[in-house]
Amino acid sequence: MRSGVVFDRSWLEEVRMAKELTQTQVALAAKTSVSNYCRIEKGLYTPDVKTGLRICNFLGLNPKKFLSEKPIK
Numbered sequence: 001m002r003s004g005v006v007f008d009r010s011w012l013e014e015v016r017m018a019k020e021l022t023q024t025q026v027a028l029a030a031k032t033s034v035s036n037y038c039r040i041e042k043g044l045y046t047p048d049v050k051t052g053l054r055i056c057n058f059l060g061l062n063p064k065k066f067l068s069e070k071p072i073k
Contacts, residue, residue, distance in 0.1 A: 007043035007069045015059050016041070029058035043072070 016026055027037035030051050039045035040055070046066070047055065056063045 005071045007046070008072045009041055009043040009069070011065060012041050012055075012059075012061075015061060019059065021059075026055060026058060030054040 016023070023037050023041065024034050027034045030037060030047075031054060032040075032047070032051050036045065036047075036051075037055075040047050040051075046052075052066050053063055055061070056065070
């Protein structure tokens with residue numbers, strides 16, 4: 001990730017919460033740490049392809065969500 005770039009990933013948190021999942025559950029499914037997943041969800045870090053795909057598969061999301069993001073700062 002480029003330094004200082006932040007993405008609006010409110011969609012990711014909304015989907016996770018709608019499915020009544022915790023960040024820990026998603027992190028385990030994505031095979032990443034909870035702190036790393038938290039940074040991904042807050043838009044501070046962009047996951048690698050494998051992690052991004054695992055997150056999308058677990059939450060039932062289209063991976064294009066990550067690819068079509070625009071930075072907010």
